[in-house]
Amino acid sequence: MENTPGVTTSTRMPVPDTMKAWVIGDPDELVQVEKPVPVPSRAEILIRIDAVAICATDLEIIHYGTPALIEGGSPFNKNFTPGHEYMGTVAALGEGVDEFAIGDRVTVEIHAGCGQCKRCRQGMYTSCLNYGLNYGDVKKGHRANGFTTDGGFTEYAVNHINTVIKVPDTMSDEEATLVVTAGTSMYGLTELGGLVAGESVVVMGPGPIGLLAVAVAKSLGAAPVILTGTRDSRLKIGKELGADHVINVKDTDVVGKVKDIAGQQGVDYVVECAGTETAINDAIHMTNRGGKICFAAFPHDPATIDLPHVVKNNMYMYGIRGEGKSATHRAMAFMAEKRFDASLIHTHTFALDDLPEALRYARERVDDAIKVVVRARDAEQQLKAVSK
Numbered sequence: 001m002e003n004t005p006g007v008t009t010s011t012r013m014p015v016p017d018t019m020k021a022w023v024i025g026d027p028d029e030l031v032q033v034e035k036p037v038p039v040p041s042r043a044e045i046l047i048r049i050d051a052v053a054i055c056a057t058d059l060e061i062i063h064y065g066t067p068a069l070i071e072g073g074s075p076f077n078k079n080f081t082p083g084h085e086y087m088g089t090v091a092a093l094g095e096g097v098d099e100f101a102i103g104d105r106v107t108v109e110i111h112a113g114c115g116q117c118k119r120c121r122q123g124m125y126t127s128c129l130n131y132g133l134n135y136g137d138v139k140k141g142h143r144a145n146g147f148t149t150d151g152g153f154t155e156y157a158v159n160h161i162n163t164v165i166k167v168p169d170t171m172s173d174e175e176a177t178l179v180v181t182a183g184t185s186m187y188g189l190t191e192l193g194g195l196v197a198g199e200s201v202v203v204m205g206p207g208p209i210g211l212l213a214v215a216v217a218k219s220l221g222a223a224p225v226i227l228t229g230t231r232d233s234r235l236k237i238g239k240e241l242g243a244d245h246v247i248n249v250k251d252t253d254v255v256g257k258v259k260d261i262a263g264q265q266g267v268d269y270v271v272e273c274a275g276t277e278t279a280i281n282d283a284i285h286m287t288n289r290g291g292k293i294c295f296a297a298f299p300h301d302p303a304t305i306d307l308p309h310v311v312k313n314n315m316y317m318y319g320i321r322g323e324g325k326s327a328t329h330r331a332m333a334f335m336a337e338k339r340f341d342a343s344l345i346h347t348h349t350f351a352l353d354d355l356p357e358a359l360r361y362a363r364e365r366v367d368d369a370i371k372v373v374v375r376a377r378d379a380e381q382q383l384k385a386v387s388k
């Protein structure tokens with residue numbers, strides 16, 4: 001690394017030649033291997049990974065393969081490292097980088113678009129038209145770490161500087177891994193128009209994105225903010241994050257209950273994070289005329305929906321993927337100001353070597369797990385590194 005032309009390193013943070021990395025073998029099989037530490041190119045930095053959060057999408061990728069796309073196909077047996085919600089410390093700078101310094105604590109967003117397609121130029125880099133086209137002779141410059149390029153269940157990763165955000169000293173490593181989740185929630189509200197102050201919002205589904213959508217909607221001034229779900233323990237966290245009302249949808253007319261709270265015309269916005277056919281139709285029926293619905297869950301199956309109701313009532317529907325339009329920067333602004341405590345959804349921490357067990361906690365929701373974080377180095381090492 002030290003002798004690579006254009007790359008800046010520091011003796012304060014020596015970079016090894018190789019690193020431990022988890023890679024996907026067959027479906028549901030993770031193996032720890034030794035890989036070369038990646039070298040940052042122009043406008044890229046090398047990040048020493050300190051902590052990574054596990055996302056439901058990681059579990060999808062490790063089991064089904066999609067939505068990861070490696071060399072034009074499935075990610076199995078391609079020496080591919082998943083993991084996309086990581087934070088760490090800048091360890092080397094690629095050519096032309098003066099936006100960051102070695103030693104900066106940073107967190108990342110996932111998608112670095114190609115920067116040259118129509119969608120990237122519109123700020124919609126999570127919908128890059130050259131998604132995954134960076135293999136063989138094709139070099140579109142697209143990266144989505146943990147999806148189309150190597151991710152964070154390892155010790156080092158390369159990121160385009162457009163996907164990197166500085167972490168304030170007041171924020172813990174674990175909380176910093178949650179910024180991209182809050183960024184996804186923020187992107188959903190951005191696509192709905194963003195100006196939700198004084199308007200009614202329902203969030204359906206208290207998973208990590210739903211819970212932080214409650215927090216972001218409340219911080220943006222929405223009122224009332226209503227959260228629906230099936231587990232009281234999650235709904236309780238939703239209240240702590242700012243929900244004015246929570247509704248347990250089990251054995252309940254959820255549309256009727258929402259209207260009892262917000263008025264018979266329904267609500268202005270729904271952020272749908274449950275992904276079932278019932279939830280999708282409930283979303284349609286609780287939205288008012290001219291209202292907007294954001295679909296943020298990845299459903300597995302096609303759904304039959306009440307489209308006549310949508311058309312007759314001039315509703316708007318948006319599908320969102322990921323964290324576009326720099327929403328992660330806006331989410332960080334809220335979190336840096338402590339507008340809400342995202343760490344309420346962080347429930348467990350494991351060492352990087354124990355990743356399979358950490359994934360099991362996330363998959364089986366052992367001990368009510370919500371966000372499980374994996375640490376590449378322990379807290380003590382961390383302190384030593386900072387005090388040097």
Ligand SMILES: [Zn+2]
Pocket residue numbers: 055056057058084085
């Ligand atoms: Zn994720």
Ligand SMILES: [Zn+2]
Pocket residue numbers: 113114115116117118119120125127128129130
């Ligand atoms: Zn693009």
